[in-house]
Amino acid sequence: MSERERARLLDAFDSNWIAPFGPALDEFEQRLTTLTDRPAALATNSGTAALHLALRCVGVVRGDTVIVPTVTFVATANAVRYQGAVPYFVDVDPRTSNLDAALLEPLIDRLSRAGRRPAAVLSVDCYGSCADHSTIASICERHGIPYVVDAAESIGASHRGHPSGSFGDLAVFSFNGNKLVTTGGGGALLGSERHIERARHLATQARNPGRHFDHDDIGYAYRLSNLSAAVGNGQLDRLDELVAATRAVHARYVDGFADVDGVRVQPIDADGRGNGWLSVIHLDPQRHRTPDEIAEMLDGHDIEARPTWRPMHRQPVHAHSEFSSTGVADRLATTGLCLPSGSSLSESDQDRVIDLVTRSMVAPLGRRRERAGHVAVPAPPPIPAAFAPNNRVAS
Numbered sequence: 001m002s003e004r005e006r007a008r009l010l011d012a013f014d015s016n017w018i019a020p021f022g023p024a025l026d027e028f029e030q031r032l033t034t035l036t037d038r039p040a041a042l043a044t045n046s047g048t049a050a051l052h053l054a055l056r057c058v059g060v061v062r063g064d065t066v067i068v069p070t071v072t073f074v075a076t077a078n079a080v081r082y083q084g085a086v087p088y089f090v091d092v093d094p095r096t097s098n099l100d101a102a103l104l105e106p107l108i109d110r111l112s113r114a115g116r117r118p119a120a121v122l123s124v125d126c127y128g129s130c131a132d133h134s135t136i137a138s139i140c141e142r143h144g145i146p147y148v149v150d151a152a153e154s155i156g157a158s159h160r161g162h163p164s165g166s167f168g169d170l171a172v173f174s175f176n177g178n179k180l181v182t183t184g185g186g187g188a189l190l191g192s193e194r195h196i197e198r199a200r201h202l203a204t205q206a207r208n209p210g211r212h213f214d215h216d217d218i219g220y221a222y223r224l225s226n227l228s229a230a231v232g233n234g235q236l237d238r239l240d241e242l243v244a245a246t247r248a249v250h251a252r253y254v255d256g257f258a259d260v261d262g263v264r265v266q267p268i269d270a271d272g273r274g275n276g277w278l279s280v281i282h283l284d285p286q287r288h289r290t291p292d293e294i295a296e297m298l299d300g301h302d303i304e305a306r307p308t309w310r311p312m313h314r315q316p317v318h319a320h321s322e323f324s325s326t327g328v329a330d331r332l333a334t335t336g337l338c339l340p341s342g343s344s345l346s347e348s349d350q351d352r353v354i355d356l357v358t359r360s361m362v363a364p365l366g367r368r369r370e371r372a373g374h375v376a377v378p379a380p381p382p383i384p385a386a387f388a389p390n391n392r393v394a395s
């Protein structure tokens with residue numbers, strides 16, 4: 001946060017618009033429509049809420065099937081379940097961890113033949129890089145299936161010259177505290193006037209205009225507050241600066257690990273221009289270093305790093321769902337580690353990270369500390385003998 005966000009917040013506070021209505025909120029929504037070339041935007045109190053509204057607005061109902069990439073944060077799959085629908089997980093592209101577009105049409109055909117035409121495709125822009133939206137959108141259009149984009153992580157990114165948030169019938173941003181642009185908790189839904197009007201109604205307890213509290217549907221309390229939107233306006237003022245900073249962090253990792261055997265930095269510009277929200281490295285399994293071990297070692301130096309998203313088909317809560325697998329997501333889950341990537345990460349702190357990871361690839365890691373309260377999760381499958389060619393670590 002900078003002085004700018006602080007000033008915006010205090011202005012909103014002093015204006016006494018302490019509600020999910022007000023000038024800062026109107027400005028925030030207007031700026032989001034401009035940023036994403038959309039007719040309309042609705043600011044919500046989380047990205048998860050926006051995902052739920054998106055699925056409801058495109059008509060997903062109980063018993064429907066929704067196609068979702070298996071590599072994502074759990075909120076994507078949960079939103080499908082909120083509607084009583086079932087997610088059908090699909091494997092991902094090894095370059096980007098985003099939905100493998102080549103798997104989509106055969107799956108739609110197979111499900112349609114079985115009388116289960118998907119009610120929506122819900123793809124994700126993983127770690128801040130856009131999915132192959134042009135391919136996915138044209139497949140959805142050909143089959144008349146609504147396309148929803150979980151762009152929670154990719155504000156400021158682009159695909160084929162079009163901004164993140166502009167793809168799909170509806171797209172969703174998250175402004176959670178860990179995102180590139182944050183309102184301290186919040187989200188947004190972007191789309192047509194018709195969809196956004198419906199979503200706004202549902203997000204406001206489906207209350208009809210007028211003096212009385214009359215409600216014509218089951219709605220939700222999903223609006224963002226004017227105060228949070230004020231912080232968001234301050235952040236949007238700095239969007240270019242924030243994206244430049246996280247992209248610079250990624251570039252520094254690329255340079256820093258260029259000559260390190262066994263470490264590959266995941267590209268952020270494979271299907272467009274990523275925002276560098278999270279920099280991900282992959283460890284060559286043949287070097288016998290797991291992401292957990294490296295994260296544990298970094299933790300010992302007060303540096304937070306996390307293994308990449310555990311795929312949804314491996315999550316206890318979603319493991320019973322169907323899954324179209326090529327083996328890529330399972331393989332990436334055994335190699336991927338998210339490194340510190342914040343827009344305020346200093347060069348010297350980042351050099352420490354690079355140095356520690358580099359040294360750990362050659363030196364013994366030492367004894368692992370056992371953590372209190374560690375929750376056991378199902379182990380991923382064994383590491384295959386060799387990386388697939390497109391995953392191979394350059395030497």
Ligand SMILES: Cc1ncc(COP(=O)(O)O)c(C=O)c1O
Nearest residue numbers: 046047048073075152174175176
């Ligand atoms: C891919 C993805 N989808 C959805 C969400 C949910 O957003 P929120 O935390 O704002 O509800 C997040 C992040 O939190 C996310 O990373």
